Amino acid sequence: MQPLLLHPDPPPPALVQALELAGFTWKAVADLGDPDASAPEGGWAGAIVANPDPGEALAACRVLRQRDLPLSPLLVLVDPAQLPALDSAAEMFDDFCLAPAQPGELQARLGHLLWRAGRARPEVVEHGGLVLNLETYQAAVAGRALDLTYMEYELLKFLATHPGKVFTREALLSQVWGYEYYGGARTVDVHVRRLRAKLGEEHAGLISTVRSVGYRFGQSRWA
Amino acid sequence: MQPLLLHPDPPPPALVQALELAGFTWKAVADLGDPDASAPEGGWAGAIVANPDPGEALAACRVLRQRDLPLSPLLVLVDPAQLPALDSAAEMFDDFCLAPAQPGELQARLGHLLWRAGRARPEVVEHGGLVLNLETYQAAVAGRALDLTYMEYELLKFLATHPGKVFTREALLSQVWGYEYYGGARTVDVHVRRLRAKLGEEHAGLISTVRSVGYRFGQSRWA
């Protein structure tokens, strides 16, 4: 469990001590403007953003959010005087801690945050007989392994992590293919078709078409 | 937005003042042992559990979690000395706040908690036994799922989001079909007919005809 510590060098000893007492290894990144320039292999468990300047800290959060770890838990250390500024930035962080933190509070918050993140983002997605292992990039349905291409896996992963929700082709293109993507919506159709084919006749229904709207993974929550 | 305030009577003035300054209305429940005995109608936006005795507070959380609102956001006010006790109860709460809270911290935490909860909660229109899930594009009446086409769903959604109000066919055509639409008014009739058929004999009356005017969802406001 290695949190990333975004902090103007050097991190205050009290903060470092609190982390290490709690059993966390950590990695400090001084440059708030480029927070993931030196990300550890495999990403980090969570990030702590600390800076007396709230604008700069929130800007760093924004960068983290928009890059490859949009769901990575983010804790902000804020000066009590800057509390009102957080109001308009709810989507930028997952938890905050007033500086200086009371003994034990930072550990408790980090622990709770990581617990929640692990719970909200399991390494294995399982739904309706389909199993996706997000670590090993393997997929199986009803115990039978699926040989999926990269895009097929990404599309299936996105759909399966939002069971029941309907996505338009445009939404899927921007969420799965990327915000900048500019391509025909039929691309989605073809990938869905191939996914259904690989899922097999019996499980093809896992992805259902909502006519004039888009596609949905899984069944209704009521039906 | 009404949080439930679980606190041994009476709640401390500072806590009450903090809540009201932040624009929350609140409801106090003294008996931690039976926290939802006097729950406000329709549930609450979130619960704050405050008690100097951590065991009692966590027991109250457990009751709330296991009852009808397992996903309701839960914030615990804890004494700093009791921080270590939280470690083994991560699943019992969503956020915590050290007592006494610094000015503004409780508001910020409550706001963030409710924001997070609101994001996770599906958008649902509910009226007269009819439930429309706007995310999954699914409809159900009296627990029975409805298989609606796109236009049927859009029409029903529009009507159900304006219960009691009468719309002319022209209004429905422009609001549901689009401002540019130029088609026969009988189109609306046919869709209403099909909707009534799918709603079933028992619930067909949810859409009532106002002769020489148009259609209305639900009962009149005067009747």
Next chain:
DNA sequence: CGGCTCGGTGAACGCTGTGTGAACTGGGAC
């Protein structure tokens, strides 16, 4: 009661959207 209008009803038509197979493209392996 008679005439008129409005809405319910079922069927038929035509078009849009989706499924589907195949061709095309670009990049990486050898």
Next chain:
DNA sequence: GTCCCAGTTCACACAGCGTTCACCGAGCCG
């Protein structure tokens, strides 16, 4: 260079859906 494979685009066919129409019954007014 050639081959291969993933991803994209294309063309076509068909099912499902929205629209229109014709007919009929109900309600309203004289």
